[in-house]
Amino acid sequence: MYNILTLNKISHVGLSKLDQTKYAISDNTETPDGILLRSFNMHDYDMPESLLAIGRAGAGVNNIPLDKCTEKGIVVFNTPGANANAVKELVIAALLLSSRNIVGGIDWAKELVSSDTVEKDVEKGKSAFVGPEIAGKTLGVVGLGAIGVLVANAAEALGMNVIGYDPYISIDAAWGLSTNVKRAINRNEIFENCDYITLHVPLTKETEKMVSSVALETMKDGVRIINCSRADLVDADAMKSALDSEKVACYVTDFPNKALLNYKNVISIPHLGASTPESEENCAVMAVREIKEYIERGNITNSVNFPSVQLPKTSQSRITIMHKNIPNMLSQISNEFAKNDLNIDNMMNKSKNDVAYTIVDVDSEVNGNVIESLSKIDGIIRVRLIQ
Numbered sequence: 253m254y255n256i257l258t259l260n261k262i263s264h265v266g267l268s269k270l271d272q273t274k275y276a277i278s279d280n281t282e283t284p285d286g287i288l289l290r291s292f293n294m295h296d297y298d299m300p301e302s303l304l305a306i307g308r309a310g311a312g313v314n315n316i317p318l319d320k321c322t323e324k325g326i327v328v329f330n331t332p333g334a335n336a337n338a339v340k341e342l343v344i345a346a347l348l349l350s351s352r353n354i355v356g357g358i359d360w361a362k363e364l365v366s367s368d369t370v371e372k373d374v375e376k377g378k379s380a381f382v383g384p385e386i387a388g389k390t391l392g393v394v395g396l397g398a399i400g401v402l403v404a405n406a407a408e409a410l411g412m413n414v415i416g417y418d419p420y421i422s423i424d425a426a427w428g429l430s431t432n433v434k435r436a437i438n439r440n441e442i443f444e445n446c447d448y449i450t451l452h453v454p455l456t457k458e459t460e461k462m463v464s465s466v467a468l469e470t471m472k473d474g475v476r477i478i479n480c481s482r483a484d485l486v487d488a489d490a491m492k493s494a495l496d497s498e499k500v501a502c503y504v505t506d507f508p509n510k511a512l513l514n515y516k517n518v519i520s521i522p523h524l525g526a527s528t529p530e531s532e533e534n535c536a537v538m539a540v541r542e543i544k545e546y547i548e549r550g551n552i553t554n555s556v557n558f559p560s561v562q563l564p565k566t567s568q569s570r571i572t573i574m575h576k577n578i579p580n581m582l583s584q585i586s587n588e589f590a591k592n593d594l595n596i597d598n599m600m601n602k603s604k605n606d607v608a609y610t611i612v613d614v615d616s617e618v619n620g621n622v623i624e625s626l627s628k629i630d631g632i633i634r635v636r637l638i639q
């Protein structure tokens with residue numbers, strides 16, 4: 253029986269993919285084989301020895317100590333793209349909210365509650381909430397991954413001119429992008445030429461505060477900025493000054509912070525990007541499939557700290573080996589198999605940054621000795637036997 257610990261509420265549609273005769277799901281086991289979570293902060297969590305994998309139902313993994321997990325041979329999965337449509341729809345709403353002063357208008361209309369002439373008052377006062385249409389305007393999309401591509405295509409379908417920037421765009425994303433989306437060769441091209449800018453990049457050292465005072469200076473007067481990615485992509489102080497000077501006409505964010513919460517022309521959405529039943533289900537199903545495939549067959553897909561390695565299991569025994577990405581590991585590993593008279597049926601090895609992962613299938617039963625001697629090789633992080 254495998255133990256699965258849930259650190260947040262996980263959609264039952266996802267959990268139902270775990271066969272109850274093989275998996276015990278609980279929110280308080282001390283010896284989990286797998287953990288499923290959404291935004292639970294794991295930075296102070298003591299990783300138990302039993303833990304093989306963590307499945308984050310969502311995209312960002314800032315709540316998980318990745319280096320610690322890698323050192324201990326714990327595979328961390330996320331669910332890229334599973335909530336992309338939900339976020340895209342919120343971004344389209346944000347684009348319209350940034351333009352049409354719908355929020356201001358709704359707030360004002362509520363104030364008319366005690367008036368006996370609501371119809372007349374509405375017609376008289378509505379001119380204060382005029383805002384431009386988005387069709388024909390230029391939208392800059394920074395980051396063309398799962399979400400950015402959908403946003404770019406949808407905005408283009410709504411009649412916007414779209415410019416995209418992503419120096420690391422994947423082949424899949426490039427295939428999915430409308431051919432009408434223009435390619436910017438650097439970030440400044442987006443900043444300087446767009447009426448609307450939307451951010452769809454992860455928070456990294458390179459992207460932190462990418463919307464800085466310098467960047468804001470170069471933007472068009474009255475630019476509208478949408479940030480449904482992470483608060484710290486935007487320098488809050490610089491944004492305040494740009495809002496004060498009306499350089500920025502509106503800032504819509506799905507990641508409110510104290511500095512900007514009630515600031516003039518800021519629309520703060522309480523992190524609703526992925527809050528749709530469809531998205532929570534998609535993420536849970538994907539996270540469950542990933543950790544199940546890893547626990548049962550050792551195959552890795554969508555890990556943020558180990559390479560993607562999939563090998564169909566056709567032999568009796570499988571040994572999976574996590575090791576440092578250094579010379580001479582594979583020859584030492586295969587030596588151990590030879591010493592133990594084990595015939596390698598199939599083998600696959602891939603690396604990612606400082607670590608590598610090797611799957612070895614053998615056509616006979618494997619005893620604990622080989623696992624022990626493999627574990628003793630310098631540079632080996634973790635060895636598992638799957639029979």
Ligand SMILES: NC(=O)c1ccc[n+]([C@@H]2O[C@H](COP(=O)([O-])OP(=O)(O)OC[C@H]3O[C@@H](n4cnc5c(N)ncnc54)[C@H](O)[C@@H]3O)[C@@H](O)[C@H]2O)c1
Nearest residue numbers: 311395396397398399418420452453454480481506525526
């Ligand atoms: N609001 C929400 O609820 C919510 C939900 C999911 C994701 N997000 C945020 O949205 C972000 C994007 O999600 P995604 O699923 O599209 O991720 P993704 O990994 O599919 O795409 C991110 C893209 O950013 C690009 N990129 C990285 N560094 C860049 C840089 N310096 N300049 C330009 N492009 C760069 C990458 O090449 C990649 O194509 C996530 O990192 C997360 O912060 C928010």
